[in-house]
Amino acid sequence: MSKLERNSCIELASVTISVPIFTLMxxxxxxxxxxxxxxxxxxxxxxxxxLFACTLAEKKVIERYDEREKxxxxxxxxxxxxxxxxxxxxxxxxxxxxxxxxxxxxxVHLPIFFVVGCFIAQLAQTAMTIxxxxxxxxxx
Amino acid sequence: xxxxxxxxxxxRLRFNNGEMTQEQLAGKCSVTRQxxxxxxxxxxxxxxxxxxxxxxAFGVGVEDVFEFxx
Numbered sequence: 001m002s003k004l005e006r007n008s009c010i011e012l013a014s015v016t017i018s019v020p021i022f023t024l025m026x027x028x029x030x031x032x033x034x035x036x037x038x039x040x041x042x043x044x045x046x047x048x049x050x051l052f053a054c055t056l057a058e059k060k061v062i063e064r065y066d067e068r069e070k071x072x073x074x075x076x077x078x079x080x081x082x083x084x085x086x087x088x089x090x091x092x093x094x095x096x097x098x099x100x101x102x103x104x105x106x107x108v109h110l111p112i113f114f115v116v117g118c119f120i121a122q123l124a125q126t127a128m129t130i131x132x133x134x135x136x137x138x139x140x
Numbered sequence: 141x142x143x144x145x146x147x148x149x150x151x152r153l154r155f156n157n158g159e160m161t162q163e164q165l166a167g168k169c170s171v172t173r174q175x176x177x178x179x180x181x182x183x184x185x186x187x188x189x190x191x192x193x194x195x196x197a198f199g200v201g202v203e204d205v206f207e208f209x210x
Contacts, residue, residue, distance in 0.1 A: 067190060068172075068178060
Protein backbone atom coordinates (compact mmCIF):
# COMPACT_ATOMS: atom_id res chain seq x y z
CA MET A 1 0.00 0.00 0.00
CA SER A 2 1.45 3.35 -1.04
CA LYS A 3 1.72 6.45 1.15
CA LEU A 4 -1.18 8.03 -0.73
CA GLU A 5 -3.47 5.03 -0.25
CA ARG A 6 -2.55 4.75 3.42
CA ASN A 7 -3.26 8.44 4.07
CA SER A 8 -6.55 8.21 2.21
CA CYS A 9 -7.62 5.25 4.38
CA ILE A 10 -6.64 7.21 7.51
CA GLU A 11 -8.79 10.12 6.30
CA LEU A 12 -11.71 7.75 5.73
CA ALA A 13 -11.27 6.28 9.22
CA SER A 14 -11.20 9.80 10.72
CA VAL A 15 -14.39 10.81 8.92
CA THR A 16 -16.04 7.51 9.88
CA ILE A 17 -15.23 8.11 13.55
CA SER A 18 -16.37 11.73 13.41
CA VAL A 19 -19.86 10.88 12.03
CA PRO A 20 -21.19 9.12 15.19
CA ILE A 21 -19.45 11.71 17.41
CA PHE A 22 -21.11 14.51 15.48
CA THR A 23 -24.47 12.70 15.62
CA LEU A 24 -24.20 12.37 19.40
CA MET A 25 -23.29 16.06 19.73
CA UNK A 26 -26.25 16.98 17.54
CA UNK A 27 -28.51 14.82 19.69
CA UNK A 28 -27.29 16.69 22.77
CA UNK A 29 -27.63 20.21 21.40
CA UNK A 30 -31.00 19.37 19.87
CA UNK A 31 -32.21 18.24 23.30
CA UNK A 32 -30.94 21.53 24.74
CA UNK A 33 -32.90 23.27 21.96
CA UNK A 34 -29.78 25.22 20.98
CA UNK A 35 -30.58 28.27 18.92
CA UNK A 36 -29.60 31.90 18.76
CA UNK A 37 -26.46 33.95 18.22
CA UNK A 38 -24.45 32.48 21.13
CA UNK A 39 -24.84 28.91 19.88
CA UNK A 40 -24.05 30.01 16.32
CA UNK A 41 -20.85 31.70 17.54
CA UNK A 42 -19.80 28.65 19.60
CA UNK A 43 -20.40 26.40 16.57
CA UNK A 44 -18.54 28.74 14.21
CA UNK A 45 -15.53 28.86 16.57
CA UNK A 46 -15.41 25.08 17.10
CA UNK A 47 -15.94 24.24 13.42
CA UNK A 48 -13.56 27.04 12.35
CA UNK A 49 -10.70 25.84 14.56
CA UNK A 50 -11.25 22.21 13.51
CA LEU A 51 -11.32 23.09 9.81
CA PHE A 52 -8.24 25.31 10.15
CA ALA A 53 -6.29 22.54 11.93
CA CYS A 54 -7.39 19.94 9.36
CA THR A 55 -6.45 22.24 6.46
CA LEU A 56 -2.98 22.86 7.90
CA ALA A 57 -2.43 19.13 8.49
CA GLU A 58 -3.66 18.29 4.99
CA LYS A 59 -1.37 20.96 3.48
CA LYS A 60 1.65 19.45 5.22
CA VAL A 61 0.73 15.97 3.99
CA ILE A 62 0.23 17.16 0.40
CA GLU A 63 3.63 18.92 0.43
CA ARG A 64 5.27 15.52 0.96
CA TYR A 65 3.65 14.00 -2.14
CA ASP A 66 5.41 13.94 -5.48
CA GLU A 67 3.82 15.42 -8.62
CA ARG A 68 1.98 12.25 -9.67
CA GLU A 69 0.54 11.75 -6.20
CA LYS A 70 -0.58 15.38 -6.11
CA UNK A 71 -2.35 14.88 -9.44
CA UNK A 72 -4.13 11.80 -8.11
CA UNK A 73 -5.04 13.69 -4.95
CA UNK A 74 -6.61 16.60 -6.82
CA UNK A 75 -8.32 14.32 -9.31
CA UNK A 76 -9.91 12.25 -6.54
CA UNK A 77 -10.85 15.41 -4.65
CA UNK A 78 -12.65 16.68 -7.75
CA UNK A 79 -14.52 13.39 -8.05
CA UNK A 80 -15.49 13.45 -4.39
CA UNK A 81 -16.88 16.97 -4.93
CA UNK A 82 -19.02 15.63 -7.80
CA UNK A 83 -20.23 12.80 -5.56
CA UNK A 84 -21.08 15.26 -2.79
CA UNK A 85 -23.05 17.52 -5.13
CA UNK A 86 -24.83 14.47 -6.58
CA UNK A 87 -25.69 13.27 -3.08
CA UNK A 88 -27.07 16.68 -2.06
CA UNK A 89 -29.15 16.88 -5.24
CA UNK A 90 -30.45 13.34 -4.87
CA UNK A 91 -31.31 13.69 -1.20
CA UNK A 92 -32.84 17.15 -1.55
CA UNK A 93 -35.05 16.39 -4.52
CA UNK A 94 -35.60 12.80 -3.37
CA UNK A 95 -36.86 13.97 0.01
CA UNK A 96 -38.97 16.67 -1.61
CA UNK A 97 -40.70 14.33 -4.00
CA UNK A 98 -41.08 11.37 -1.66
CA UNK A 99 -42.13 13.22 1.48
CA UNK A 100 -43.76 15.98 -0.52
CA UNK A 101 -43.52 19.73 -0.32
CA UNK A 102 -46.05 19.85 2.50
CA UNK A 103 -44.38 17.08 4.47
CA UNK A 104 -42.30 17.64 7.57
CA UNK A 105 -38.60 16.86 7.72
CA UNK A 106 -37.19 17.68 11.13
CA UNK A 107 -34.57 20.39 11.00
CA VAL A 108 -32.31 18.35 13.34
CA HIS A 109 -31.71 15.95 10.46
CA LEU A 110 -30.13 18.59 8.20
CA PRO A 111 -26.64 18.74 9.83
CA ILE A 112 -26.53 14.92 10.01
CA PHE A 113 -27.56 14.80 6.36
CA PHE A 114 -24.58 17.09 5.62
CA VAL A 115 -22.08 15.01 7.63
CA VAL A 116 -23.24 11.79 6.00
CA GLY A 117 -22.62 13.54 2.67
CA CYS A 118 -19.05 14.28 3.79
CA PHE A 119 -18.61 10.61 4.67
CA ILE A 120 -19.91 9.46 1.28
CA ALA A 121 -17.63 11.97 -0.49
CA GLN A 122 -14.62 10.75 1.51
CA LEU A 123 -15.55 7.14 0.78
CA ALA A 124 -15.64 7.97 -2.94
CA GLN A 125 -12.28 9.76 -2.70
CA THR A 126 -10.62 6.84 -0.91
CA ALA A 127 -12.05 4.31 -3.36
CA MET A 128 -10.89 6.41 -6.32
CA THR A 129 -7.42 6.82 -4.80
CA ILE A 130 -7.03 3.07 -4.32
CA UNK A 131 -8.29 2.37 -7.84
CA UNK A 132 -6.02 4.98 -9.48
CA UNK A 133 -2.97 3.92 -7.48
CA UNK A 134 -3.47 0.29 -8.47
CA UNK A 135 -4.40 0.71 -12.11
CA UNK A 136 -1.90 3.45 -12.92
CA UNK A 137 -4.70 5.13 -14.86
CA UNK A 138 -3.90 8.46 -13.31
CA UNK A 139 -2.76 10.29 -16.38
CA UNK A 140 -4.80 13.37 -17.37
CA UNK B 141 9.47 1.33 -24.49
CA UNK B 142 5.85 2.21 -23.84
CA UNK B 143 3.10 2.81 -26.35
CA UNK B 144 1.46 6.19 -26.71
CA UNK B 145 2.49 9.65 -27.73
CA UNK B 146 5.47 9.92 -25.42
CA UNK B 147 7.82 6.96 -25.47
CA UNK B 148 10.58 6.48 -22.96
CA UNK B 149 13.83 4.58 -22.67
CA UNK B 150 13.99 4.45 -18.90
CA UNK B 151 14.15 0.66 -18.68
CA ARG B 152 17.07 0.52 -21.13
CA LEU B 153 18.87 3.44 -19.46
CA ARG B 154 18.51 1.81 -16.05
CA PHE B 155 19.99 -1.36 -17.49
CA ASN B 156 22.89 0.57 -19.04
CA ASN B 157 23.54 2.30 -15.73
CA GLY B 158 24.52 -0.80 -13.83
CA GLU B 159 20.98 -2.18 -13.47
CA MET B 160 19.87 0.85 -11.51
CA THR B 161 16.74 -0.06 -9.56
CA GLN B 162 13.50 1.89 -9.79
CA GLU B 163 13.94 2.71 -6.11
CA GLN B 164 17.37 4.23 -6.74
CA LEU B 165 16.11 6.27 -9.67
CA ALA B 166 13.13 7.42 -7.60
CA GLY B 167 15.51 8.51 -4.84
CA LYS B 168 17.64 10.51 -7.27
CA CYS B 169 14.55 12.27 -8.64
CA SER B 170 12.83 12.76 -5.27
CA VAL B 171 9.69 10.87 -6.29
CA THR B 172 8.14 7.57 -5.26
CA ARG B 173 8.94 4.24 -6.89
CA GLN B 174 5.29 4.03 -7.99
CA UNK B 175 5.78 7.22 -10.02
CA UNK B 176 8.83 5.77 -11.79
CA UNK B 177 6.85 2.59 -12.52
CA UNK B 178 3.96 4.64 -13.93
CA UNK B 179 6.33 6.67 -16.15
CA UNK B 180 8.19 3.58 -17.31
CA UNK B 181 4.91 1.86 -18.24
CA UNK B 182 3.74 4.97 -20.08
CA UNK B 183 0.80 5.47 -17.73
CA UNK B 184 1.99 8.87 -16.58
CA UNK B 185 3.65 11.72 -18.47
CA UNK B 186 6.03 13.56 -16.14
CA UNK B 187 6.37 17.32 -15.86
CA UNK B 188 9.31 19.00 -17.59
CA UNK B 189 11.06 19.37 -14.25
CA UNK B 190 10.82 15.66 -13.51
CA UNK B 191 11.80 14.76 -17.08
CA UNK B 192 15.00 16.83 -16.67
CA UNK B 193 15.67 15.24 -13.26
CA UNK B 194 15.38 11.76 -14.78
CA UNK B 195 17.69 12.70 -17.65
CA UNK B 196 20.19 14.19 -15.19
CA ALA B 197 20.09 11.01 -13.10
CA PHE B 198 21.24 9.07 -16.16
CA GLY B 199 23.65 11.79 -17.31
CA VAL B 200 21.96 12.16 -20.69
CA GLY B 201 19.71 14.67 -22.43
CA VAL B 202 15.92 14.67 -22.10
CA GLU B 203 15.54 13.65 -25.75
CA ASP B 204 17.55 10.50 -24.98
CA VAL B 205 15.03 9.52 -22.31
CA PHE B 206 11.78 10.63 -23.91
CA GLU B 207 10.64 10.66 -27.50
CA PHE B 208 7.55 12.35 -28.84
CA UNK B 209 5.71 10.39 -31.53
CA UNK B 210 3.22 12.18 -33.80
